Amino acid sequence: MKDARIVSVFFPDLAMDRWKRITAAQRTLPDETVPLVLTAAGRHGPVVHAVNAAGDARGIIAGARVVDVQAIHPDLHVEQADPQGDQALLERLAYWARRWCPWTVAEQDGILMDVRGAAHLFGGEAQMVRDMHSRFAMQGLRARLALAPTRGAAQMLARFGAQGAICGPEDLVSVLAPLPVSALRLPGDTVRLLERLGLKTISALEGVPRVGLMRRFAGVAEAVNPLVLLDRALGRSADPLDAPPDGQVxxxxxxxxxxxxxxxxxxxxxxxxxxxxxxxxxxxxxxxxxxxxxxxxxxxxxxxxxxxxxxxxxxxxxxxxxxxxxxxxxxxxxxxxxxxxxxxxxxxxxxxxxxxxxxxxxxxxxxxxxxxKLGPSKVTWAAWIESHKPERVETGVPALAGTAQGAPDVPRARPLRLFDPPEEIAVLYAVPEGPPARFAWRRVAFLMARFEGPERIAPEWWRDRSGTRLRDYYKVEVTDGRRFWIFRDGIVGDARGGDPCWFVHGVFG
Missing domain, CATH: 3.30.1490.100 (DNA polymerase, Y-family, little finger domain)
Known part of the structure; x- marks a missing residue:
């Protein structure tokens, strides 16, 4: 552990920097004085994923609901975030960073590099760190870097220390002492607990007798235990860098x-x-x-x-x-x-x-x-989608995208032939609260012999427009032996339109 030299590269605005780089190649960027946020899906609607400098100056923070922020800042500019694309960029940057050393790994918001034995190739550690900073800046990425003997110390200094901080083994304790306990990357409730106990800095945490804290965090996982993380940062316990191998070309x-x-x-x-x-x-x-x-x-x-x-x-x-x-x-x-x-x-x-x-x-x-020969869009497999609506269940995906899927289990029999869209029928006489006794379809009148139903299918509120009516489906057999799958769109008095309409959706046999 004493010979390890770990560089932590922290990208505080990776999502925003990547969005600006992509958008600048397509259109003009918004005015920098206007607050701009990138949004991601949340439990109760879109939430703020990233904020530009103007938004940060106004106090907009990540995790806030977009509707609440818009109520306070009417001039807010909203764009869609791409967390998966951001993570993919991090992984590519981790392999690109092997220009400095052979051991690099991507983490949630940055890159870790084990540069032991490589600094002399770039004129020393200070020159190598400056070279890293300038090359990331050339790509439009703002990066904070730090070099330390342990992974935890490098991460802490990159996020809470001075830009380009370089720490040796003998200075490790003194350099980390003034940093806040949140630098250990602990959960919020653990940080609040330590601060209520008066342990706001690393030096304060280090000065407390360990026996009491060990009892307090005895059942806590190692990844969120402040004592375990502190020992790793100070080099008292092993914390190796497990870098993935190079991709085989x-x-x-x-x-x-x-x-x-x-x-x-x-x-x-x-x-x-x-x-x-x-x-x-x-x-x-x-x-x-x-x-x-x-x-x-x-x-x-x-x-x-x-x-x-x-x-x-x-x-x-x-x-x-x-x-x-x-x-x-x-x-x-x-x-x-x-x-x-x-x-x-x-x-x-x-x-x-x-x-x-x-x-x-x-x-x-x-x-x-x-x-x-024909193109990916011309050769497709059948794919199935979870949906109440029969016309939405089946779709086509390119055959090269995956294997064909088996049909899902449907509790009721469905006709093999469905009409898209369903064809309206003229009802000549209807049984009260039941199917039509006589109906006309494609200018031919049919007299019903027997029926089965109804099967009620409600609208999908998360997908359908407001005012969409429920459907009552019936399997009917007419006097000449043909069988149809028909439905009534809506019911009388549902306050979602006029009189219900009837449609034939499929044919059996």
């Missing part, structure tokens, strides 16, 4: 002795090379990218996807060659690559004892070829 390339125009003769060799790399790693490709690098410095690429993980070179060739039409080689290209952008584990296995192929593999290959 599956890439095959071929260089030409002189510029060529036709990429087709080189595809088969690239496919075999890539398939060999995938087999060695026991991986299968789900997405491929073929790229040609032209002699004029430009490059062109084509992407293809697969329905299931594959490392069949012949299959790769069939998919890629369908995408070569229309690719512009310019004055020729001298480098071509085939890369597996997305992979999945695929262990070696034998499909059948006789060595033949299973039908599922052939179906997946057929879906890949159809999608490459």
């Amino acid at each position: 599956m890439l095959a390339r071929v260089r030409m002795a002189e510029p060529v125009i036709d990429p087709l003769p080189w595809v088969e060799g690239l496919a075999e090379d890539l398939a060999g790399q995938l087999a060695q790693a026991e991986q299968g490709a789900r997405r491929l990218r073929l790229t040609i690098y032209r002699v004029d410095g430009e490059w062109r690429w084509r992407d293809v996807s697969t329905a299931s993980a594959s490392r069949d070179p012949a299959h790769f060739v069939r998919l890629v060659t369908r995408k070569l039409d229309g690719i512009d080689p310019g004055f020729g290209f001298d480098l071509m690559t085939l890369e597996a952008l997305r992979t999945e584990p695929l262990t070696l296995h034998q499909d059948r004892l006789d060595g033949g192929r299973v039908a599922g593999a052939d179906v997946a290959a057929l879906l890949d070829r159809l999608t490459a």
Whole structure:
């Protein structure tokens, strides 16, 4: 632990910085004097996720309900946040930060780096920290950095210490002493408890006899126990940095002795090379990218996807060659690559004892070829959605996005054929509080022989507009043997419109 040198990079405004960088490329940013917030979903409506400098100056805080903030600040500018995109950016930045050291990991609001043995490559620790700060600033990201012997100390100094603080093992206790106990990243109720006890700083917490505090926090998890976190920050207990391994790049390339125009003769060799790399790693490709690098410095690429993980070179060739039409080689290209952008584990296995192929593999290959030829939106699976409304239950998703889903369990039988939208019928005579005894549909009159129902389906209040009426569905059989699924839209006296209307929604058989 004494030899560890941990850099903590804290991004206090990552969500706002990322939003500004993306928005600036599309349209003009709002005036910086106007309070701007990014919102995320909350339990009782949208809440503030991030605030700009103008909003922070007015006292707007994260977690507040947007409607309450708008009532106080009518000029508030509201935009949608993207927490998943922010986290994805953090993970990419963590790998990008390996330009300084090989051990980096993303956390909730920053990056941690173990830079032991790497500082001399950048002229020392102080010069390396300045280089990190300037490079993050070049990307439009405001970053606070600190370097310390432990992970906890680096996190505390980056968030509550001076910008670019560098701490050695011998100065650890004195540097952390004036920091507030909230620097330990404790839950709010734990911080309030310590402050009520008069323990507002690290020095005060360190000076209290440990026996009493150990009894008070005996049943608390280590991740939120102030004594455990303090010992880790001061280097008294181990707190190693578990950095994820580098992502494995599956890439095959071929260089030409002189510029060529036709990429087709080189595809088969690239496919075999890539398939060999995938087999060695026991991986299968789900997405491929073929790229040609032209002699004029430009490059062109084509992407293809697969329905299931594959490392069949012949299959790769069939998919890629369908995408070569229309690719512009310019004055020729001298480098071509085939890369597996997305992979999945695929262990070696034998499909059948006789060595033949299973039908599922052939179906997946057929879906890949159809999608490459017709486009993802033309080849779809059936997907099911939780909904009361029959017309909303089924939808289509691209076949390459996942596997087909089985039909959900429906307590009542449904017709295989549904009309979209339902077709209105003219009721000639209706049974009170029941289905019509006679009705006309498509200019043909029908006399009901028997019926079953009603099955009442209420509106989905979280999705439907106000005033949407409930439906009473009936299965009816007419005198000629045909069976229909009809419903009454609304009931008499529901104060949601005039007289109820009748519709046929489906046909049985």
